[in-house]
Amino acid sequence: MTRTLAVPAPAPEAATTYFGAELAFEVDPDDLVRDLEAGHTDGYVVVETRAPEAFAQARIPGAINLPYRDMTPDSTAHLDRDLVYVCYCESINCNAATKGALKLAQLGFRVKRLSGGITAWIAAGYPVEGSVPTATAGIRCAC
Template sequence: MTRTLAYPAAAPEAAVEYFGAELGFEVDPDDLVQDLEAGRTEGYVVVETRAPEAFAHARIPGAVNLPYRNLTAESTKHLDRDLVYVCYCESAVCNAATKGALKLAELGFKVKRLSGGITGWIAAGYPVEGSTAGTTEPGIRCAC
């Protein structure tokens, strides 16, 4: 028996449910950049969940900074509850986006997470704003 098939594949109906649910939780950089470049920004906000210094260093154009450590009912009372908040952080090995999405969801907001974080975004060649925009300085770090 192959390792690939050591566990049988799920039934198509189960796969539809599973993968459909997974896409309800995440968006990939390619889909997001296409929407941003086409001006399709209605219905969602891109949220950097790391510390303000990380946000100042490099961020997705148009993103807002909502550090996950500061998310409370009081700090989010001005946010529109009809929008989806697309959270991102440093990378797939940083969980600030997950922590931010969890806190926002606990506060009653609709959320998604951006796959790969800002490092995945930059690796794909997409534009950034901030103090390192247009440079080759690596300097991206967790900064949770």
């Protein structure tokens, strides 16, 4: 038997449930940039969950900075609970977006996570604001 099929693929119903749930929790950079470029920004807010220094260095245009370490009922009181908060961080090697999404969900907000973080965003050539908007050099976790 091949390694690829050593564990059988799930039934279509199970795959539908699993992959549907995965897409409910994440958005990829391509879908987000297409929405932003088309002006489809109603219903969600992009949230940088790393430290303010990281936000100043490179950020997705229109994103707000809400470091996961600072998320409390008081620090999030001004946020609209009818919106979805799309959290991102440095990369798949950083879990600040996951920690931020978890904290926001625990505070009663609807959330998604951006796959790949700001490094995937930059690697794809998408627009970035900040002091280092054109290179991934120096982009780090900073959470």
